[in-house]
Amino acid sequence: MPAETASVRQTRSAAVTAADIHRTILAVWRIEQPRLITSLSRLLRDVPLAEDLTQEALLAALEHWSIDGVPEQPGAWLMATAKRRALDHLRRGKMLARKHDVIARDLAQEQEAMPDLDSALDDDIGDELLRLIFTACHPILSREARAALALRMICGLTTDEIARAFLAPEATIAQRIVRAKRTLSESGLAYETPRGEELSARLASVLEVVYLIFNEGYAAARGDEWLRPQLCNDALRMGRVLAKVAPQEPEVHGLLALMELNASRAAARTDQAGDPILLMDQNRRLWDRLQIRRGMLALKRARDLGGAGGFYALQAAIVACHAEAGTPEATDWPRISEFYAELSALVRSPVIELNRAVAVGMADGAQAALAIVDALAHEPALKAYHLLPSVRGDLLHKLGRHEEARAAFEAAAQLAGNKREHDLLKRRAVEAADAGIRAGRRDQ
Numbered sequence: 001m002p003a004e005t006a007s008v009r010q011t012r013s014a015a016v017t018a019a020d021i022h023r024t025i026l027a028v029w030r031i032e033q034p035r036l037i038t039s040l041s042r043l044l045r046d047v048p049l050a051e052d053l054t055q056e057a058l059l060a061a062l063e064h065w066s067i068d069g070v071p072e073q074p075g076a077w078l079m080a081t082a083k084r085r086a087l088d089h090l091r092r093g094k095m096l097a098r099k100h101d102v103i104a105r106d107l108a109q110e111q112e113a114m115p116d117l118d119s120a121l122d123d124d125i126g127d128e129l130l131r132l133i134f135t136a137c138h139p140i141l142s143r144e145a146r147a148a149l150a151l152r153m154i155c156g157l158t159t160d161e162i163a164r165a166f167l168a169p170e171a172t173i174a175q176r177i178v179r180a181k182r183t184l185s186e187s188g189l190a191y192e193t194p195r196g197e198e199l200s201a202r203l204a205s206v207l208e209v210v211y212l213i214f215n216e217g218y219a220a221a222r223g224d225e226w227l228r229p230q231l232c233n234d235a236l237r238m239g240r241v242l243a244k245v246a247p248q249e250p251e252v253h254g255l256l257a258l259m260e261l262n263a264s265r266a267a268a269r270t271d272q273a274g275d276p277i278l279l280m281d282q283n284r285r286l287w288d289r290l291q292i293r294r295g296m297l298a299l300k301r302a303r304d305l306g307g308a309g310g311f312y313a314l315q316a317a318i319v320a321c322h323a324e325a326g327t328p329e330a331t332d333w334p335r336i337s338e339f340y341a342e343l344s345a346l347v348r349s350p351v352i353e354l355n356r357a358v359a360v361g362m363a364d365g366a367q368a369a370l371a372i373v374d375a376l377a378h379e380p381a382l383k384a385y386h387l388l389p390s391v392r393g394d395l396l397h398k399l400g401r402h403e404e405a406r407a408a409f410e411a412a413a414q415l416a417g418n419k420r421e422h423d424l425l426k427r428r429a430v431e432a433a434d435a436g437i438r439a440g441r442r443d444q
Contacts, residue, residue, distance in 0.1 A: 021070060025061050028074045031230065033058075033156040035075065036082050038128045044086060047135055048185040051153045053089065057082035130206070130238045130245075134194055136180075136203035138188055145180035146205040147212065152177050157216055164221040164417070165212045167351065167381040198438065201239030203246060207255050210242070211312070214259050219418075226276050226420035232263055243298070250307020254296045256318035260295030261323055264288040276424050280328045292323045314343045318359075333363035350379040354391055364396050366398040386415035390425060 032056060040050035057078045071077045136150040144166070151157045151165070159177065163170040194202060217231025230419045239256040248254050268286035269277055299320055302313040325331040340356035353376055361369030373392050382388045393408030409429035416422040 013101060017170045021066055022062075024070050024074075025058075025065055028070075028078070029061075032075045032078050034129055034132075034234075036078060036385070037153060039079065040082055040086055040133050041135070042128065042133055043083075046185065047132065048181045049089070051181070052085075053082050053085050060240075061146070065172070066225055084376045085366045108357060118403055120143065126172050129234065133206050133209050133238075134199070134202055135393075136184070137209065138184070139185075139201050140368045141180050141183060142253055143205055143208075145176045145183075146202075147208050148173050148176045149180040149184070150205075150209045150371070151212060152365065153341070157223070159223045160417070161216055162212075165215065166386060186307075194347075199246065202250075203242075203249060206242070207251060207312070209256055210238050214262075218262060219421075222417045225274060226418055227266070229266070232259075232266070235259055248305060249303035250302040251310045251312050253302035253305065254307055254313030257298035257302060258312050258319060260291050261316060261319040264291035264295065264323065272419075274420065276420055279322065284326065285329075286442055287323070295323070295431055296320060309342065309346065311343070311347060318343075324384075331362070333359055337363045350376050350382050351385070351387075354382070354388060357395075358391060361395055361398070366395040370395045372404055385422070386412045386417075386425070388412075391425060392426065393425075397428075397432050400439065402432045402439060405432040406430075406436065 007223050030264055036054040037047070037050045038350060040053055041047045042051075044050055045398060046381035048099065059116065060081050061074075061078060065071070065074075079276040133150045148162050148166070151162045152159060157165075159170055162177075163173045166173065184264065215232050216226040217233075217235065220228050222257050236256075239252075239259050242252045243256050264287050265279075265282065267288065267354065268282040271277055293338065294315065299313065299316045302316070307313050308317075318336050321332050321336050323341070337356065337359040340352065340359050343414055344352050345357055353372060357369045357372035357376075358371060370392070373388070376382055376388060389408045390412035393405045393412060396402075396405035396408060406429045409425050409432055412424035413422050413429065
């Protein structure tokens, strides 16, 4: 085989370097986007404009960092670039009224103080991010549009990830976001933290956004890693702030309980390589007992306020059953099944029904659960949902229908967008095939 020429090696090295820089830019962008939009929104009083300028900063990074390399403080570089563009926007505007002059002076002063910017943001990003979510969740927008806009603009989730969260077509979500941005921009709504009745009117949508942020961090829809801890931490921080902002709202405490209890299992959910470990196989000694206590206290608070039957409190009660079980065998599956039945009666959702099927399978056997799963086979919302064939594969495997289980796991793997989940499902397909071979040998 001919030796690799120097020019080929150089080209390959350059390609790898460019790819590495591109991945670094996207990783930094994931972290910094909420900070950028939050800061610019506070100064410009215009959320869609802040998002546009933040996108321009990303394009500038893609252009300059590919040539000059990633700067030592990428977050500060992005912030400085975004604020320069904001200042330019105000200067070339046709209506530089007094408000714009004040904002421009603020921007110029902050530009001079850039070395201290990151530490200042670190102190208030939780409250500021939450304030921005409240702004995006204004009642002038539809419920679906509020959550989609907040998740896309403020939390940095892709349209594809948001579509997965809502079990909706990506094109539908994209249209919602475009319409919501237009409405928000044309309405001239203030960047604000509402009070009293206005806060209550937006609270349900804000809770939904925080819930979906946590879910994406807990089990990422796309990418190479199954967990996105920063999203979980952001959601937990906002949940704790909300518990102080609205201490008499039971669902606030229910959501906080749900997140605390789920997050308590973080250390046991992946192995050293980052591959998922299923709940029944987790080392429960790694579960965070302090976080479990915090979750239990939040759940008690929700119940004391009369919210035991709330959407988030019921889910927290289900997770609490797992937290209270010292071993997988000690899990109170009949009780979990009852909680899911209550949840299903409260909210018509095929995903809840699918989760109920898992609990029924553990409480009453795989055959009873399979009947529920098969009834969901034609649900439009679950058409591309990988967990439907995954759950079906698990039930078929338990019933000894190994070839059908293998096919189901293969189908689930094809639908899974996350690499870790895809690989797990492929391994389960192989395990089902091997079990079928062994069963065939026994029958001979």
